[in-house]
Amino acid sequence: MAPPVGIRGTFFDFVDDPWKHVGHEHEAARFHPDGLLIVEDGKIADFGSYDDVSKRHRALEVTQIPDRLILPGFVDGHIHFPQTRILGAFGEQLLPWLQRWVFPEELKYQDRDYARDAARRFFDNLLASGTTTCQAFTTSAPVATEELFDEATRRNMRLIAGLTGIDRLAPAEYMRSADSFYADSKRLIARYHRQGRNLYAITPRYALGATEALLAACRRLKQEHPDCWVNTHISEDRAETREVYAAHPGCADYLAIYEKYGLTGPRFTGGHGIWLSDDEFERLSASGSAISFCPCSNLFLGSGFFRLGRATDPRSRVRLSWGTDVGAGNRFSLLGVLDQAYKVGMCNAASLEDRPEEAERNKVSPYRGFWSITLGGAEGLYIDPLVGNFAPGKEADFVVLDWNGGPLAQSWRQSLTVDAAGPQTIDQAADLLFGIMMVGDDRAVDETWVMGRRLYKKRVEI
Amino acid sequence: MAPPVGIRGTFFDFVDDPWKHVGHEHEAARFHPDGLLIVEDGKIADFGSYDDVSKRHRALEVTQIPDRLILPGFVDGHIHFPQTRILGAFGEQLLPWLQRWVFPEELKYQDRDYARDAARRFFDNLLASGTTTCQAFTTSAPVATEELFDEATRRNMRLIAGLTGIDRLAPAEYMRSADSFYADSKRLIARYHRQGRNLYAITPRYALGATEALLAACRRLKQEHPDCWVNTHISEDRAETREVYAAHPGCADYLAIYEKYGLTGPRFTGGHGIWLSDDEFERLSASGSAISFCPCSNLFLGSGFFRLGRATDPRSRVRLSWGTDVGAGNRFSLLGVLDQAYKVGMCNAASLEDRPEEAERNKVSPYRGFWSITLGGAEGLYIDPLVGNFAPGKEADFVVLDWNGGPLAQSWRQSLTVDAAGPQTIDQAADLLFGIMMVGDDRAVDETWVMGRRLYKKRVEI
Numbered sequence: 001m002a003p004p005v006g007i008r009g010t011f012f013d014f015v016d017d018p019w020k021h022v023g024h025e026h027e028a029a030r031f032h033p034d035g036l037l038i039v040e041d042g043k044i045a046d047f048g049s050y051d052d053v054s055k056r057h058r059a060l061e062v063t064q065i066p067d068r069l070i071l072p073g074f075v076d077g078h079i080h081f082p083q084t085r086i087l088g089a090f091g092e093q094l095l096p097w098l099q100r101w102v103f104p105e106e107l108k109y110q111d112r113d114y115a116r117d118a119a120r121r122f123f124d125n126l127l128a129s130g131t132t133t134c135q136a137f138t139t140s141a142p143v144a145t146e147e148l149f150d151e152a153t154r155r156n157m158r159l160i161a162g163l164t165g166i167d168r169l170a171p172a173e174y175m176r177s178a179d180s181f182y183a184d185s186k187r188l189i190a191r192y193h194r195q196g197r198n199l200y201a202i203t204p205r206y207a208l209g210a211t212e213a214l215l216a217a218c219r220r221l222k223q224e225h226p227d228c229w230v231n232t233h234i235s236e237d238r239a240e241t242r243e244v245y246a247a248h249p250g251c252a253d254y255l256a257i258y259e260k261y262g263l264t265g266p267r268f269t270g271g272h273g274i275w276l277s278d279d280e281f282e283r284l285s286a287s288g289s290a291i292s293f294c295p296c297s298n299l300f301l302g303s304g305f306f307r308l309g310r311a312t313d314p315r316s317r318v319r320l321s322w323g324t325d326v327g328a329g330n331r332f333s334l335l336g337v338l339d340q341a342y343k344v345g346m347c348n349a350a351s352l353e354d355r356p357e358e359a360e361r362n363k364v365s366p367y368r369g370f371w372s373i374t375l376g377g378a379e380g381l382y383i384d385p386l387v388g389n390f391a392p393g394k395e396a397d398f399v400v401l402d403w404n405g406g407p408l409a410q411s412w413r414q415s416l417t418v419d420a421a422g423p424q425t426i427d428q429a430a431d432l433l434f435g436i437m438m439v440g441d442d443r444a445v446d447e448t449w450v451m452g453r454r455l456y457k458k459r460v461e462i
Numbered sequence: 463m464a465p466p467v468g469i470r471g472t473f474f475d476f477v478d479d480p481w482k483h484v485g486h487e488h489e490a491a492r493f494h495p496d497g498l499l500i501v502e503d504g505k506i507a508d509f510g511s512y513d514d515v516s517k518r519h520r521a522l523e524v525t526q527i528p529d530r531l532i533l534p535g536f537v538d539g540h541i542h543f544p545q546t547r548i549l550g551a552f553g554e555q556l557l558p559w560l561q562r563w564v565f566p567e568e569l570k571y572q573d574r575d576y577a578r579d580a581a582r583r584f585f586d587n588l589l590a591s592g593t594t595t596c597q598a599f600t601t602s603a604p605v606a607t608e609e610l611f612d613e614a615t616r617r618n619m620r621l622i623a624g625l626t627g628i629d630r631l632a633p634a635e636y637m638r639s640a641d642s643f644y645a646d647s648k649r650l651i652a653r654y655h656r657q658g659r660n661l662y663a664i665t666p667r668y669a670l671g672a673t674e675a676l677l678a679a680c681r682r683l684k685q686e687h688p689d690c691w692v693n694t695h696i697s698e699d700r701a702e703t704r705e706v707y708a709a710h711p712g713c714a715d716y717l718a719i720y721e722k723y724g725l726t727g728p729r730f731t732g733g734h735g736i737w738l739s740d741d742e743f744e745r746l747s748a749s750g751s752a753i754s755f756c757p758c759s760n761l762f763l764g765s766g767f768f769r770l771g772r773a774t775d776p777r778s779r780v781r782l783s784w785g786t787d788v789g790a791g792n793r794f795s796l797l798g799v800l801d802q803a804y805k806v807g808m809c810n811a812a813s814l815e816d817r818p819e820e821a822e823r824n825k826v827s828p829y830r831g832f833w834s835i836t837l838g839g840a841e842g843l844y845i846d847p848l849v850g851n852f853a854p855g856k857e858a859d860f861v862v863l864d865w866n867g868g869p870l871a872q873s874w875r876q877s878l879t880v881d882a883a884g885p886q887t888i889d890q891a892a893d894l895l896f897g898i899m900m901v902g903d904d905r906a907v908d909e910t911w912v913m914g915r916r917l918y919k920k921r922v923e924i
Contacts (some may be wrong), residue, residue, distance in 0.1 A: 002740055051683050083873065084871065085874050085875055085877075085878055086875070087875055087877060087900075087901055088896065088897055088900030088901040090827065090828070090893070090896050090900075091825060091827070093808070093811075093812055101792055121871075121874055124870060125869070125870050125871050127901055128869070128870045129869075149714065176634060215818070237812075238812065266846065281793075299805035299806075299808065299809060300804070300805055300808065300812075300900075301808060302805070302807075302808030302809045302811055302812035303812070304809070304812070326871075330900045331869070331901075332869060332870075332871050333869065339713075339792070340805075342762070343761035343762055343764070343802075344760065344761075345764075346555070346761065346763060346764030347761060347764045347766070347767075348764075349555075349764055350699075350764035350765070350766070363553060365552065365553070366552070379551070407587070407590070407591075407793070407795065407903075407904050408586060408590045408793060408794075409546065409549060409583075409587045409788075409794050412546070412547050412583055413549055413550060415547075416547055416548065431552070434550065434552050435550055438549075438550035438552075438762075438792045439549055439550040439792055439793075441869070441903060442869050442870075
């Protein structure tokens with residue numbers, strides 16, 4: 001067992017949901033301008049102000065990280081590993097976009113060498129974006145899922161993923177039968193689930209691409225492995241949402257399809273949820289199911305605007321993770337997701353003059369935004385006992401942010417809030433974070449640490 | 463007179479409006495994988511393929527720019543110089559945002575030293591974004607306008623700007639009377655208009671912030687200086703558009719206010735135009751007036767979605783420039799504007815299933831996007847005889863793009879289209895440009911040249 005090490009710097013994390021603290025959101029956050037994080041065997045052993053914590057840990061090796069904001073690693077709730085190369089593909093809404101761009105690229109992942117190279121690139125991109133955990137779709141061929149888990153294992157990164165089943169509306173060579181999906185999933189669950197930091201998600205791609213047989217196979221898998229996650233899509237696109245009923249007659253709405261097969265509840269995530277009804281929101285809330293909000297993608301495909309203020313209604317709060325949805329999302333960085341989430345929220349708010357409370361809940365403040373991609377995302381994925389903030393016992397995944405990183409314009413913008421001494425108050429820190437999400441980009445990510453080890457350091461510009 | 467110099471590289475520019483070539487947009491563009499641009503006294507003396515042009519210019523000093531795409535410099539049709547520091551300011555829609563963030567910052571520009579420092583930063587940001595020409599708002603105090611023109615003159619950059627009048631709904635110390643606006647504008651026109659590359663715009667901030675006296679002063683200025691530009695805002699925000707009628711009773715719609723005072727027609731630009739009626743679009747088209755489309759800002763403030771497919775209807779085509787609208791726009795880069803324009807267009811298109819032609823016109827292809835921030839923007843501002851493409855006689859402003867510049871993910875994405883030899887066909891070049899606008903950012907801007915001189919070179923990452 002290695003001796004504990006300390007990280008000294010300026011820390012910002014969350015202990016509660018800022019939507020529960022309207023008007024005084026800082027109460028949901030913690031800020032230590034001079035803090036100390038103690039890491040032992042990759043986990044957080046202690047955390048607090050330097051003055052307090054250092055007294056409890058004498059003769060400690062301490063790494064100083066000055067002039068930076070240290071936050072918990074970002075959590076990406078919805079991303080497609082095999083779309084790493086086709087992010088930003090021109091011109092189509094969801095259904096034609098899948099046929100034209102996605103399936104041809106994902107078919108390449110039947111080749112193990114291609115999948116392995118792609119997995120390296122995928123995690124390199126995540127780390128350069130400050131993302132330490134994601135919930136990922138793979139392809140219908142087991143090779144891609146294996147290579148993804150194997151690469152995560154080599155990096156010791158927490159990953160939720162699973163073989164991605166589809167047996168309708170895809171090229172013949174891409175589809176797999178429900179039986180083979182079931183058998184391959186069983187084998188992959190045995191091999192990867194809860195091995196190291198890996199977690200397995202039973203992953204029907206989406207209801208429109210699933211026969212009843214495929215969803216029945218998912219139900220059987222979930223019954224046999226209730227501890228597994230379930231990851232899919234829901235109500236993303238108008239055309240898709242119209243067509244899904246023909247594939248699943250008798251289901252009253254999109255959510256009812258997943259309910260029918262026993263897939264909803266804790267550890268269920270449906271990506272997007274643009275066109276959900278109020279009734280579906282209420283059932284998601286009641287069952288503890290989650291939506292993954294992916295604004296880059298929703299705008300890129302023209303899918304629509306997620307009703308963030310509805311999902312965060314305290315009377316029927318829905319768990320959320322936020323996702324890039326690469327490659328329909330055109331940015332690997334969750335900071336880019338926050339930019340787009342802010343704009344979706346402002347557009348929603350402007351159309352809700354008659355519902356001021358819902359309008360207000362659409363405003364993605366830096367508190368709400370950064371909570372959503374750290375602790376909030378971990379709660380949405382039911383991994384908050386493991387990651388999401390600096391609570392002792394959790395895994396030491398964190399990101400080191402340079403608040404001046406980004407376009408040239410950033411540093412003068414940030415100088416409105418702080419001088420060279422950096423942030424002294426939690427509201428100053430929050431304003432710097434707002435600058436990072438709206439003016440900055442992945443250049444703000446200076447370092448990314450996983451289990452107490454630095455896995456990424458930004459190249460220096462000269 | 464300095465001897466002519468040659469720039470050899472891969473060139474991409476436009477000779478026509480891609481919206482006129484639906485289905486074969488490349489007919490509006492030109493591509494020279496091995497091209498030669500001849501610059502003499504800051505202007506383009508010759509342009510074409512290296513084989514052709516080099517025969518006509520022997521013993522020429524040639525600068526080689528390999529592995530890059532060279533495009534005309536970007537044109538920003540709508541930007542607020544004195545908001546350079548407050549881009550990305552949290553939380554409000556237009557009217558409260560102006561009061562809380564904008565006027566306090568713009569008041570600082572009464573101080574000449576602050577304005578001069580800001581002007582340096584402003585042009586540094588433009589050049590780092592590949593923008594060589596902008597149409598800018600200033601403040602109500604002449605100092606800011608003077609410093610802006612003086613800095614543009616020092617850099618020999620083409621600029622349209624003007625003292626920005628407001629005499630309603632602003633802090634008392636920010637407002638100026640119509641008489642002082644008239645007198646100051648007269649003096650500034652005499653001092654700057656058509657001096658060097660400077661062009662003067664009579665600039666009432668917006669109709670809601672203008673009394674009848676201020677707009678009458680603008681009319682008099684325009685009558686006395688018909689050669690000047692007119693720059694303002696129109697129909698940006700729902701609340702603003704509702705309230706403007708109380709300020710200007712008797713006007714049937716927002717455009718009618720500017721029409722009443724003789725301000726519309728060639729060289730008129732109204733920023734935003736989100737809430738324009740079909741009738742207003744038709745009158746804009748008929749009079750040769752332009753709208754500046756600013757999607758970053760429209761989303762950031764939640765103002766709404768510009769009807770791009772309506773504005774580009776060939777039956778009543780409206781001239782457009784595209785703008786960042788810094789600081790309500792949160793990015794200085796017009797590449798960021800193209801990202802957001804694409805998304806606005808896709809969302810518009812998805813809601814126009816019953817009008818497929820208008821839906822199609824909303825799709826911001828790389829041809830449409832890059833035309834809009836080069837030749838199209840120049841046409842919108844009526845400066846296309848001066849800048850916008852590589853036609854001989856125009857000013858030699860251009861940007862050198864690294865198609866791999868941007869986040870780590872970019873180079874693998876671009877390798878789907880080209881290998882190390884770079885683009886060989888116009889469609890390959892266009893696909894790289896789409897990657898630049900959707901996956902890249904200002905990091906794609908490697909060099910920016912003004913009047914044949916390199917004024918910006920990106921720092922190298924090691």
